[in-house]
Amino acid sequence: MRTFQGVEELRAVVGEDLGTSSWITVDQKRIDLFADATDDHQWIHVDPERAKGGPFGGTVAHGFLTVALIPAFGWDTFAVEGVSMTVNYGMNKVRFPAPVPVGSRVRGHSKLLDVTDVSGGVQATIGGTVEIEDQPKPACVAEVVLRYLF
Template identity: 60%
Template sequence: MTKRIFQTLADLHACVGQDIATSEWTTVTQAQVNQFAEATGDHQWIHVDVERAKAGPFGAPIAHGFLTLSLLPTFFDTAVEVVQARMGVNYGLNRVRFMSPVPVGSRLRAHLKLLSSETIEGGYQMVWQSTIELEGVPKPACVAESVMRRYP
């Protein structure tokens, strides 16, 4: 995939309603899952006990849903750049659905659509639909509507 580059936030703002970009693929590793479990305190066996998870309902350990969601910054970083933007902040989420389990070793990427953009003091508030694709699986791993604020 090629990163989509915009010169200004106004240029991106003009693309409301469009599919903007698709991120690079990223592989979910057991080390990431274990680190996420340590950071969040979620040590459920379907994530961190490899042997038990192999005999479990998914046939392998799976990533935490919130780990999948936490990859959004990685997806945006590989897919979209605004040259004249100095920073962005996560403002929240409107809607999130975890639709398919993500087995460790799977590859994910996000399809990013700009749903809305409005001016705010000093910048823009943008709502994105991020459809996180699980390689080889027809149903997405996650669909999230994220709200970001970006500043020139």
């Protein structure tokens, strides 16, 4: 884990990689719980028997489940001390180049793209990539916008 002693130390590394998280296994239980939480029970996610004959040969994670893992990957990769809180402010340019088949292991990679001043703190734009183990294409690429407040 990379730890920054305040936002000025973070600002000094704009353009650098922040690190890569540990692997997380995306099992059917996680997919089903996400489906229940979001009321998105499309068969390609929650019906293993039907999904065997579908386009992916089995169930796959929801795209929004994949993007929802990005904050956990960030907490596992880097921290900024000396702030009162960190809040998700939004996302830019979210894409899902490859599906995440059930049973896959995924991890996040972060790169600091920008840090700008905002009222009461700073806003950081993080390039986030969700990688699938042994797959050439990422599951998700996005720009995550965080606010570090004083």
